[in-house]
Amino acid sequence: MATLRKKGFVNKVTIHVLLIIGALLSVFPLYWMFVMATQPNHVINKLPPAVVPGDKLTENFQNVLANIxxxxxxxxxxxxxxxxxxxxxxxxxxxxxxxxxxxxxxxxxxxxxxxxxxxxxxxxxxxxxxxxxxxxxxxxxxxxxxxxxxxxxxxxxxxxxxxxxxxxxxxxxxxxxxxxxxxxxxxxxxxxxxxxxxxxxxxxxxxxxxxxxxxxxxxxxxxxxxxxxxxxxxxxxAYVRDYGMILSGTFWATLPLIVVFLIFNKLFISSLMQGSVKQ
Amino acid sequence: MYSFLHHDFLEGNTMVSHNHTNTTVRPKGLSDKKKTALAGYLFISPFFLLFAVFGAFPMLFSFYLAFQKWNGFGEMTFVGFKNFSLIFTDPLFWKSIYNTLVIGLLGTGPQLVAALILAVALNSAIVKFKSVFRVAYFVPNVTSIVAVAIVFTVLFSEQEAGLVNATLGLFGISPVSWQTSEWGAKIAIATMIFWRWVGYNSIIFLAGLQSIPKDLYEAAEIDGAKKWQQFLFITVPMLKPIIVFVVFTATIGSLQIFAEPLIFGSGFREESMTIVLYLWREAFSNNAFGTASATAVSLFLLIIVFTTINFFASNRLDKSGK
Missing domain, CATH: 1.10.3720.10 (MetI-like)
Structure with a gap:
């Protein structure tokens, strides 16, 4: 009985660890889009790559406004x-x-x-x-x-x-x-x-x-x-490929729908589940 | 389309209503039955009118255009099957079909397997914080393809410092030219598709899993069936209709890949040219609307072929399963 319970615990931990890794991979590109939206363009050629936000959030967005x-x-x-x-x-x-x-x-x-x-x-x-x-x-x-x-x-x-x-x-x-x-x-x-x-x-x-x-x-x-x-x-x-600027535009364009999704996520997901099952 | 609608409309008043109790006859004007029928036609007419102008007519006209030479401005000239022979002798056309199939297969095959496993995990009773996981896995699908393609362009940068290349570098793998090499571009685009759709499809599988009666598993448990046996002999067969549906929509979706390669490869590169991209380039970049329409017709036929294959494959599965 004790070994069974132990095995159950190991399973439980493994499955959670795997799910967490998967979830991080799933969210990472969006997080990273935000990171790049706050970085100057030259960071893109820097090793190791940036994984935390920089200080160019407003500057990049101003460049977006200048372009489109x-x-x-x-x-x-x-x-x-x-x-x-x-x-x-x-x-x-x-x-x-x-x-x-x-x-x-x-x-x-x-x-x-x-x-x-x-x-x-x-x-x-x-x-x-x-x-x-x-x-x-x-x-x-x-x-x-x-x-x-x-x-x-x-x-x-x-x-x-x-x-x-x-x-x-x-x-x-x-x-x-x-x-x-x-x-x-x-x-x-x-x-x-x-x-x-x-x-x-x-x-x-x-x-x-x-x-x-x-x-x-x-x-x-x-x-x-x-x-x-x-x-x-x-x-x-755009004339100059400034990736900080490009990803800033992409980030701000994506944000509203993600925010709406996060607020109404239950409704979004259940809508979708019903929709597919009905078919 | 029109005559068929019209015909039904004229015959509308002779229809027999079943099971209903509306026997009260109104003295003024139309009878209730006629009124109901009229309202019915009126209510569905917006779709059919729109579809006649913006759906059916353009589709039929594509078949017509496929046999014309036309640059979009001057006269159309009938050229028979020349447009088809032009595209069929263009190596790039075949390359685009090959690319579409390879990208589709790479992007959906592993993805559907992962989605199914993910769904089973999310459905398991021992998993906590299910709703958080669901949100995390689903959020990529809310992101537009354009945004995804732009982000992945930078993730899969050809530079050594690109995030994917840098990560591979940690394992001693030398940088890959993700955007300009034959397999690099395909794998990067397939990854994009994987990332954007895996959560969506697992949510659909999850809906299917939740509709499987619990007592089936309990009975199997009593009979001593192991977890993997339960998965193989209860979950998969019970989920078959959903699997068929998901495979079907994923196949059709793969054949229509357009935005990802256009934005990722920044243009019409050969290694990531898909069939819809080829079509679009012929039409709006080369002004060759005849060959573009021939491509559209070919795509349509290709989709019919794949739908038929899917259909027969699922039927066969049905028979062998019983």
């Missing part, structure tokens, strides 16, 4: 991500409600079409999309990102699954008999009962749009329209 319109780009990202998220939540819950609770002909077939569109790689239509946006005069316009972002098949799928289980059919029938219009039923009954689904889909959408790169890189060519991802990529192309 950092706050403008952050604002663009914020606008694009918020507007897309609100739009996605509205349109996807509306369509999800229709697919889950309203009877109409071809419902299942149309839902299958939605599922199929989820499988198509987004790169397939990239080039014609670019020319459509050009024709519409939306090049360098945040509309180009928002409108395409609203086309969210996953969101409809996700909302349909949730609404199907969350709201009893009887409730909707009763409301109909009381003379509620369908939109009223959506607004007064469906919306208040699917707030957790809004939180999940909202987080996933916001994160996706905030971090998106390929499409913004393609249609946002003018600096005033850059999202933060495109702006920090532009730092790399």
């Amino acid at each position: 319109d950092f706050f403008g780009a952050m604002w663009n990202s914020f606008v694009v991500a918020s507007v897309t998220t609100i739009g996605v939540l509205f349109f996807c819950s509306l369509a999800g409600f229709a697919f889950a609770k309203l009877q109409f002909k071809g419902r299942e077939k149309l839902f299958t079409v939605i599922l199929i569109t989820m499988m198509i790689p987004p790169q397939l239509g990239l080039i014609p999309q670019y020319f459509i946006i050009t024709k519409l005069g939306w090049l360098n316009d945040l509309k180009a990102i928002i409108v395409l972002g609203l086309m969210n098949a996953f969101g409809i799928f996700w909302m349909r699954q949730y609404i199907k289980d969350a709201i009893p059919d009887e409730l909707i029938e009763a409301a109909k008999i009381d003379g509620c219009s369908i939109f009223r039923i959506y607004w007064n009954i469906v919306v208040p009962s699917i707030l957790p689904a809004f939180a999940t889909l909202g987080i996933l959408t916001f994160m996706f749009v905030w971090n998106d790169f390929l499409w913004p890189l393609t249609v946002l060519r003018d600096e005033s329209s850059y999202t933060i991802q495109i702006a920090i990529r532009a730092l790399q192309d």
